[in-house]
Amino acid sequence: MNQQPDFLFYSCAKKSEDKCTSQISISLFLVTPSGVLLYGPPGTGKTLLAKAVATECGLNFLSVKGPELLNMYVGQSEENVRQVFRRANAAAPCVVFFDELDSLAPNRGHSGDSGGVMDRIVSALLAELDGVADAADVFVLAATNRPDLLDPALLRPGRFEKLVFVGVCEDHEGQVKILRAVSSKIPLSPSTSLERVASLLPLSLTGADMYALVTDALYTALHRCINAVRAGHLQEEEAEVLVTEEDLQKAAKNLVPSVSARELAHYHSLNTVHR
Numbered sequence: 001m002n003q004q005p006d007f008l009f010y011s012c013a014k015k016s017e018d019k020c021t022s023q024i025s026i027s028l029f030l031v032t033p034s035g036v037l038l039y040g041p042p043g044t045g046k047t048l049l050a051k052a053v054a055t056e057c058g059l060n061f062l063s064v065k066g067p068e069l070l071n072m073y074v075g076q077s078e079e080n081v082r083q084v085f086r087r088a089n090a091a092a093p094c095v096v097f098f099d100e101l102d103s104l105a106p107n108r109g110h111s112g113d114s115g116g117v118m119d120r121i122v123s124a125l126l127a128e129l130d131g132v133a134d135a136a137d138v139f140v141l142a143a144t145n146r147p148d149l150l151d152p153a154l155l156r157p158g159r160f161e162k163l164v165f166v167g168v169c170e171d172h173e174g175q176v177k178i179l180r181a182v183s184s185k186i187p188l189s190p191s192t193s194l195e196r197v198a199s200l201l202p203l204s205l206t207g208a209d210m211y212a213l214v215t216d217a218l219y220t221a222l223h224r225c226i227n228a229v230r231a232g233h234l235q236e237e238e239a240e241v242l243v244t245e246e247d248l249q250k251a252a253k254n255l256v257p258s259v260s261a262r263e264l265a266h267y268h269s270l271n272t273v274h275r
């Protein structure tokens, strides 16, 4: 099964407004006792989505970055993997989320380490995943930017059987929703139209790019405010930082998408392979 990207883009931005997305997330779990693998370019909201799923389902959330489990001492990395599952069982009902899964479970025999350490970690992970399939209230989610590097045994039934592609936003409507979410804590001038700002954006931006855009506009507004106080045009106590539409438009002009067209095409080809 492969969910369409739209639901994923909007799931975080719309979390509080639209219960429909969370219902999709919940049903994703209810229909599958196995794990779900989120894959796609960096910064598209895979981690956010995993957190949103746990929150919406009212489950505990245990997040582990793959490289954190790697250890130089013999046998310790495998033990770290087993410990994560022990902690997940203790925290059940719980979502355990493995970020950067490719660093933990590369294709066996191709990882290039001399002692076969990575192979043993993958085997330990597979054994734990098989065990978790029997535990009704521990759900496994993982994310990767490189699904092509993963050990294929991970994708077999009962393990990460469901693959979900999380791509960039491909319409301005979706971009407005993400802009709204990432600017929710920023003082925007009331006349700002996020629709007009979104209409200037290329359709290849990740959520993280849009967060960078809004932060850039905030810095411009901050500098304006500081300069006005320094020049004596404003008293410090009456200075108010307000991000205007012009600030956002300027940031939009300077923004370079973090994922190139070539990389996007590569992810789309992977999406077709895993569909």
Ligand SMILES: Nc1ncnc2c1ncn2[C@@H]1O[C@H](COP(=O)(O)OP(=O)(O)OP(=O)(O)O)[C@@H](O)[C@H]1O
Residues within 6 Å of the ligand: 008, 009, 010, 011, 012, 013, 041, 042, 043, 044, 045, 046, 047, 048, 049, 099, 143, 144, 145, 178, 181, 182, 206, 207, 208, 209, 211
């Ligand atoms: N759909 C979205 N809605 C709102 N904000 C988003 C969205 N996607 C990304 N962001 C912003 O980008 C930041 C990074 O997102 P996140 O860490 O979830 O991406 P990721 O796909 O897990 O990245 P990586 O692959 O590098 O781990 C978030 O903290 C948030 O500010």
